[in-house]
Amino acid sequence: MKARRRTGPTNVVKAIVHDRDGGACVRCGTQNHLTIHHRVNRGMGGAREEWINQAHNLLLVCTVCNGWFEDNPRESYQAGWKVRRPQLPSKVPVRYADGREYQLTPDGVRAKAVTR
Numbered sequence: 001m002k003a004r005r006r007t008g009p010t011n012v013v014k015a016i017v018h019d020r021d022g023g024a025c026v027r028c029g030t031q032n033h034l035t036i037h038h039r040v041n042r043g044m045g046g047a048r049e050e051w052i053n054q055a056h057n058l059l060l061v062c063t064v065c066n067g068w069f070e071d072n073p074r075e076s077y078q079a080g081w082k083v084r085r086p087q088l089p090s091k092v093p094v095r096y097a098d099g100r101e102y103q104l105t106p107d108g109v110r111a112k113a114v115t116r
């Protein structure tokens with residue numbers, strides 16, 4: 001095994017994501033037990049892609065929903081909580097707890113998605 005480097009987002013990016021998502025889980029809206037979720041998974045060499053740890057690939061979620069995404073991949077991909085390569089996280093809108101879909105940008109902006 002290769003030596004593991006720290007490959008997570010910086011504290012600055014985490015703070016941006018926390019603010020963008022209003023300090024609440026994007027799926028259920030809770031403010032408890034929050035963590036940062038990667039829409040496109042790291043791993044399989046993916047951590048070298050610069051956008052992996054940028055805001056549009058990250059969501060503020062609770063630990064319950066974070067596990068739910070892994071157990072319910074089909075719904076998670078549909079809602080944009082997970083994104084499947086080679087799709088890019090900037091291209092796939094995300095459903096938030098208010099039931100609307102938003103487009104995310106690398107610099108931490110959340111804009112209402114154009115209706116598909």
Ligand SMILES: [Zn+2]
Pocket residue numbers: 025026027028029030061062063064065066
């Ligand atoms: Zn949640």
